[in-house]
Amino acid sequence: MWLVRYLLGAAVAWVLYPVTAALAYLALFVVAAITGADPGGPLAGPFMILAAALVGIALTVLVLLPVVVGGELVARRTRWRWAPVATLGGFGAIVAGTAIAWGTVTLMVAALSLVPLVAFATITHGSARAGTLILNRWRRRGGVSRSRSPLPGAIESI
Numbered sequence: 001m002w003l004v005r006y007l008l009g010a011a012v013a014w015v016l017y018p019v020t021a022a023l024a025y026l027a028l029f030v031v032a033a034i035t036g037a038d039p040g041g042p043l044a045g046p047f048m049i050l051a052a053a054l055v056g057i058a059l060t061v062l063v064l065l066p067v068v069v070g071g072e073l074v075a076r077r078t079r080w081r082w083a084p085v086a087t088l089g090g091f092g093a094i095v096a097g098t099a100i101a102w103g104t105v106t107l108m109v110a111a112l113s114l115v116p117l118v119a120f121a122t123i124t125h126g127s128a129r130a131g132t133l134i135l136n137r138w139r140r141r142g143g144v145s146r147s148r149s150p151l152p153g154a155i156e157s158i
Contacts, residue, residue, distance in 0.1 A: 006068065009123035010060050013116035017056025018049045020112040025049070052112075059113065064120055067091045088121045 025045045032039040071084030092114055 005124045006065070009120040010065055012123055013064060013120040014053075014056045014060045016116040016119055017059070017112075018053040020115050021049045021052030024112060056116065060116070060120075063091070064117065068120070068124065085121055085125050088117060092117055 022045070025048050029039055029045075031037075067087050068084050071087030074087070075081055075083035095113060095117075
């Protein structure tokens with residue numbers, strides 16, 4: 001079950017790289033239209049999205065998955081269940097610190113890279129926690145959702 005969550009998280013993270021690149025290109029196009037600057041060539045947008053997709057594959061497979069797998073191994077050995085999230089947070093802090101050190105362009109790229117990182121963490125760990133909470137609540141109620149009426153003696157709806 002955990003492998004499915006990680007693969008789904010990796011797929012969503014990879015898809016978000018070209019999506020954020022398309023949104024960034026749209027923002028650049030709007031800025032160029034407002035300021036009267038040259039919007040670029042006709043292939044600038046598609047190549048920017050293609051480059052983001054290729055970089056997204058490399059970052060997801062070579063950086064994001066190993067970071068989380070390392071955190072998962074720490075979590076299994078130490079029974080600290082937040083270890084994968086902590087490793088993702090540490091990775092995000094490293095990305096943000098590097099971006100601030102290198103300048104504005106890198107800061108924009110890092111901000112666009114943090115969107116897939118947050119989505120990956122949410123899908124892999126947030127979904128497990130939410131699913132557990134929902135199942136536990138359903139089990140406590142016996143599988144039937146009952147509304148609680150504020151009036152004593154009122155008929156409850158099932």
